[in-house]
Amino acid sequence: KLLLEVKDLTAVIAESGKEILKGVNLSVYEGEVHAVMGKNGSGKSTFAKVLVGHPDYEVTGGSVVFKGENLLEMEAEERSLAGLFMSFQSPIEIPGVSNIDFLNMAYNARRRKLNLPELGPIEFYAYIFPKLDLVNMKTDFLNRNVNEGFSGGERKRNEILQLAVLGADLSILDEIDSGLDVDALRDVAKAVNSLLTTQNSVLMITHYQRLIEFIKPAYIHIMEDGKIVKTGDISIAKILEKGGFKAIS
Numbered sequence: 018k019l020l021l022e023v024k025d026l027t028a029v030i031a032e033s034g035k036e037i038l039k040g041v042n043l044s045v046y047e048g049e050v051h052a053v054m055g056k057n058g059s060g061k062s063t064f065a066k067v068l069v070g071h072p073d074y075e076v077t078g079g080s081v082v083f084k085g086e087n088l089l090e091m092e093a094e095e096r097s098l099a100g101l102f103m104s105f106q107s108p109i110e111i112p113g114v115s116n117i118d119f120l121n122m123a124y125n126a127r128r129r130k131l132n133l134p135e136l137g138p139i140e141f142y143a144y145i146f147p148k149l150d151l152v153n154m155k156t157d158f159l160n161r162n163v164n165e166g167f168s169g170g171e172r173k174r175n176e177i178l179q180l181a182v183l184g185a186d187l188s189i190l191d192e193i194d195s196g197l198d199v200d201a202l203r204d205v206a207k208a209v210n211s212l213l214t215t216q217n218s219v220l221m222i223t224h225y226q227r228l229i230e231f232i233k234p235a236y237i238h239i240m241e242d243g244k245i246v247k248t249g250d251i252s253i254a255k256i257l258e259k260g261g262f263k264a265i266s
């Protein structure tokens with residue numbers, strides 16, 4: 018079943034009007050893992066942020082249908098409640114809010130949307146506790162403020178914990194490999210792999226090969242100057258590894 022269909026999507030930076038996305042086309046079906054690769058500055062993060070409704074960008078053309086609905090008409094929060102998740106390249110700190118309270122609130126918002134009863138603190142703790150193992154985190158992590166003083170690796174693990182708690186139909190992971198050593202990368206990849214089902218899909222954005230070796234995408238898209246210029250299977254990554262982005266364009 019088609020989950021996400023992006024057609025001729027164009028978008029500008031709201032402040033300056035500069036066009037960054039110049040006609041992106043992409044279809045993602047349930048259960049698929051896709052990767053978007055491309056040089057720094059090619060528009061990968063902008064694409065991800067436009068999909069989640071980031072206010073820095075304005076859509077000027079094209080369409081995005083998510084689970085049969087017009088995604089572009091939804092507020093950012095509605096998109097997330099509808100089952101779209103994004104991990105940011107630079108996650109924000111939320112001073113004064115503990116990680117577990119934040120996750121509990123976000124989870125309850127999603128449950129309300131699904132017409133399920135909210136979980137109180139004790140029930141929520143029971144729900145989250147087994148998920149900590151998945152990302153190799155200790156319980157004291159839950160009592161720290163959101164992202165405050167987290168190391169790069171801890172932030173990434175926390176994003177995956179958020180994903181594990183909230184669940185999502187489509188997870189957009191923007192450079193979850195950046196700044197991770199190989200052990201942290203393996204943990205994060207293992208957690209992402211364990212969250213994959215036949216129903217949910219992942220769109221991972223990466224500059225590097227190594228993530229692709231751990232989370233094997235069925236499709237790799239190459240973005241160049243605000244467009245997807247080539248789509249292929251994992252063999253594209255091999256060509257990239259040898260010749261760089263030049264070799265495939």
Ligand code: ADP
Pocket residue numbers: 030037055056057058059060061062063064073
């Ligand atoms: P990538 O993720 O592929 O490295 P980005 O989407 O971050 O690329 O950026 C694409 C281009 O758009 C870059 O030239 C970047 O400087 C510019 N850009 C993106 N967002 C903004 C913004 N909010 N303000 C100004 N320039 C931006």
Ligand code: MG
Pocket residue numbers: 057058062
């Ligand atoms: Mg970049």
Ligand code: MG
Pocket residue numbers: 061062063106
């Ligand atoms: Mg980027």
